Amino acid sequence: MDVTDLDRDPLRQLDEWFEAARAAGxxxxxxxxxxxxxRDGEPSARYVLMRGRDEGVVFFTDYGSEKARDIExxxxxxxxxxxxxxxxxxxxxxxxxxxxTAEESDRYWLSRPAASRRSAVASYQxxxxxxxxxxxxxVAALGDSEPERPGRWGGYRIIPAVVEFWEEQPFRLHDRIRFLREGVGWRVERLAP
Ligand SMILES: Cc1cc2nc3c(=O)[nH]c(=O)nc-3n(C[C@H](O)[C@H](O)[C@H](O)COP(=O)(O)O)c2cc1C
Known part of the structure; x- marks a missing residue:
């Protein structure tokens, strides 16, 4: 993999690799x-689902959760x-x-099955x-209602400053290409594996 094999826009490149993974099963x-x-630098990590790829990557969650507290x-x-x-x-x-935006969160909320929406309402993550x-x-107390999106539930978008693509190569000599945002474009550099 060389710099010239990658899209000049790292988000388009992410899209390409994501679609390739999906197509491959x-x-x-x-x-x-x-x-x-x-705030005081205590790290934490967990999985979320990427639900959008545009000028950033989007995920949805509970704004009262631990991750949201960190982000605030x-x-x-x-x-x-x-x-x-x-x-x-x-x-x-x-x-x-x-x-x-609230509209974006509403759109995603409405795309979820009603039972998932009820679980999100009942669960203060x-x-x-x-x-x-x-x-x-x-959850049972909500019956078979179709609840509206609570204000405490919605999405976040991570606007990338740095994007790194890693691809395995034989005997540990893997490829790493890093994009760093610079003005309106990106500086691209190769990193040692
Ligand atoms: C594969 C996978 C995908 C997940 N996707 C989401 C998600 O999109 N949003 C979410 O809030 N939690 C998701 N979870 C649950 C989170 O990992 C986590 O348990 C939850 O968000 C609470 O995290 P927090 O206490 O650090 O805020 C997912 C878990 C797994 C294993």
Whole structure:
């Protein structure tokens, strides 16, 4: 893999690798590990699903969750995606996090099955619950309603400052190409594996 093999726009390149993984049968190519840090630098990581790729990568969550608390204190995050097919690849992205608009969050909310929407309403993500029964009772109390999006649920968009493409090569001499945002464009450089 050489710099000239990659799109000049790293988000278009991400799209290309993502679609290649999906076409090759990866069961969940949109899974990305999201790292955040609190104001005092305490890190934490968890998987979320990439639900949009445009000028950034978008995921949806509960704005009351631990990750959201980190993002409110420190609006920077990193994600990493990893695929074995069609080639062993990794993409790392880091940048600034912005909330999606209410319209965007509404659109995604309405695309989810009603049962998933009820679970999101009943579950205050990352809060402590005494038992599973308690959660199930909260969901049951919503009957078969089609709840509106609660204000505490919505999306975030990570606007990349750095994007790195990694591809496996024989005997550890892997390819790493890093894009660094520079003005309206990107500086591109190769890194030692
Ligand atoms: C593959 C996978 C995808 C997930 N996708 C999401 C997601 O898109 N949004 C979300 O809020 N949690 C998602 N989760 C659950 C999170 O990993 C995590 O448990 C939850 O968001 C609470 O994290 P927090 O307490 O650090 O905020 C996913 C978990 C897995 C394993």
């Amino acid at each position: 990866d069961p969940m190519p949109e899974a990305m590990c999201l790292a955040t840090a609190s 204190q420190n609006p920077k995050a990193a994600v990493v995606l990893h695929w074995y097919v069609p080639v062993h690849r990794q993409v790392r992205i880091s940048g600034t996090v912005l909330k999606t 990352s809060s402590v619950v005494a038992t599973r029964d308690e959660l199930e009772a909260a």
